Structure formats: C-alpha cells, structure tokens
Amino acid sequence: MSAVIEAVNLTHLYGEKTLFETAAIKNIDLAVENGEFLGIIGHTGSGKSTLIQHFNGLLKPTTGKILLDGKDIAESKESIRAARFKVGLCFQYPEYQLFEETVYKDIAFGPKNMGLDDDETDRRVRRAARFVGLSDSYLKKSPFDLSGGEKRRAAIAGVIAMEPEALILDEPAAGLDPRGRDMILSFIKEYRQETGRTVILVSHSMDDIAKLATKVLVMNKGEVAMIGTVDEIFSRSEELFKMGLNVPQVTKIFLGLKEKGVPVRTDIYTNEQGCRELLRVFGRSVKE
Numbered sequence: 001m002s003a004v005i006e007a008v009n010l011t012h013l014y015g016e017k018t019l020f021e022t023a024a025i026k027n028i029d030l031a032v033e034n035g036e037f038l039g040i041i042g043h044t045g046s047g048k049s050t051l052i053q054h055f056n057g058l059l060k061p062t063t064g065k066i067l068l069d070g071k072d073i074a075e076s077k078e079s080i081r082a083a084r085f086k087v088g089l090c091f092q093y094p095e096y097q098l099f100e101e102t103v104y105k106d107i108a109f110g111p112k113n114m115g116l117d118d119d120e121t122d123r124r125v126r127r128a129a130r131f132v133g134l135s136d137s138y139l140k141k142s143p144f145d146l147s148g149g150e151k152r153r154a155a156i157a158g159v160i161a162m163e164p165e166a167l168i169l170d171e172p173a174a175g176l177d178p179r180g181r182d183m184i185l186s187f188i189k190e191y192r193q194e195t196g197r198t199v200i201l202v203s204h205s206m207d208d209i210a211k212l213a214t215k216v217l218v219m220n221k222g223e224v225a226m227i228g229t230v231d232e233i234f235s236r237s238e239e240l241f242k243m244g245l246n247v248p249q250v251t252k253i254f255l256g257l258k259e260k261g262v263p264v265r266t267d268i269y270t271n272e273q274g275c276r277e278l279l280r281v282f283g284r285s286v287k288e
C-alpha cells in the first residue's frame, strides 16, 4: 500500500501572534494509506476538523506540510486546486452549503468546477444521487424542500460526484434521526466497498467507527494520541476513558460482564462479534 495523504510535522495555529493564539494541531505526522477507511475520534476541540481541512488544502499549515500521492500540495496554484478535487471534503453540517435552486445544480457544482462537460457532469450527478438514495425525482426539487436527512445526502452527493481519490466526512450523521443516520452510514459503507477508495470519517460514535474503520486515529489536545486497528485502539479502554472518550456500547457490556465474573472475552467491538461471543459462552440456550 502507498500513502495517499501524508501530514509531515503539521502544526496549525489559529489567531497566530494574537492574544487568542490557539495551537489547534501540533507536530502531527500521519500517513493515510490508499484504500484505507480511517476513523478519526477525539474529544470536542481536539483538532479533528482542523486536521482534515488541511488534507484538501482548505487550511494552510502554520508549519509542516501535506503530501498528496507523495507531492507537496502547496507546491503551486495548480496543485492546491487539484487537491480540492482529489480529496473531497464534506464538512460538519454540509447542508448549510446548499445554495442552488435545484438539487441537480447543487450536486453538479463540483463536477462543473472541475471543467467537466455537460454529459460527464450529468452522468456523475445521477450516479452520485442514486448512490445516496435520492431518486431522479429529487433532482428537480429545491434543496430547501428536502428533509434534514435528504439535504445531508444531497450535500454528500455533491462531493461524491467529483469522484475524489479520498472522501472525507466530518460527522456526517450528526443531528439526524436514527433512520437518517442508518442511511448515511450504510451508503458510506457501500461506497467504500464499491469503489475501494480511501474514506476518512470523523465521528463521535465509537459504534460507527468500530463497524466501519480499518484504522482509527485518536486525537487529543491537538496531538495524535493513538493510531491503530479497531482492536488495538478499543482494547485500550482505560486510556480512552481518561481522555474523556468511550468504547463501543457492546464493548462496555462485555467489560461489565467480565467484571461481574462472567467468563467472556472483552475484545468485542461490534454487535456481530458480541452475538458470536454470547453463542460461544452460552451455547444454544441463547439462540432459543
């Protein structure tokens, strides 16, 4: 595997040389491998959004650099522009960025900006809309007539339509009802399975991260606190608790059972693993 995005000694100060100077991220070194599903977790204010906004050149490093496919994105104006398309970034609450008169035009905004012709743009708009579960009838509607979840999906479709090498989603399910959340998470999973492309997901939900990610990055006070596989990270529950973070719900249950003396494994991070473990320990009696 090769790295698609690398951060090299990356630091970002907000309000540099003012009274309000904040080091949002500090000396970060990180490599995101091609095809990886990276989950990013961390307490509020730990620097997650600041970090990912460097990956497509939206924020400039105070010091350090970002490499895309091995090349410094700040090399030239063209390389910064190319980064916007190579790395598709979907912000927290992306629906606030919908502004066109139709959903179609909103989704087409990115591809048009890339200079694609009408036919290619049309193909991409329809494909992206279908991907997020919006049928053709939605394309003529005003984005303001959509429900919260539909708006969110339209905004994400606009990013997917650019067919970026890496797709970054900052809390894509935040504030949605359970049905809206499930839809978003299931198409993110499908997107990765179908395209095999790199996905980066920032989330406060340990359950979602455990279900989807192949690697987990834990941010703490602007620094990389841990990075590793789902097992490597969520087996360090004590350290996560100390950072004000959590483990998946199901892991908590198994940690609790173990504490009560039930002989279960505690390296359980998804509901499927939990079911299997219950069957192993309690055998048929659970099934019946």
Ligand SMILES: Nc1ncnc2c1ncn2[C@@H]1O[C@H](COP(=O)(O)OP(=O)(O)OP(=O)(O)O)[C@@H](O)[C@H]1O
Pocket: 014, 015, 022, 023, 024, 042, 043, 044, 045, 046, 047, 048, 049, 050, 051
């Ligand atoms: N535009 C800004 N101007 C000044 N300070 C900022 C700005 N954006 C973020 N910060 C500060 O930088 C730090 C990191 O913020 P950031 O938004 O990256 O955290 P986060 O991990 O994404 O948090 P959350 O989970 O709440 O989204 C915080 O201390 C925050 O107050």
Ligand SMILES: [Mg+2]
Pocket: 048, 049, 050, 092, 170
């Ligand atoms: Mg954030």
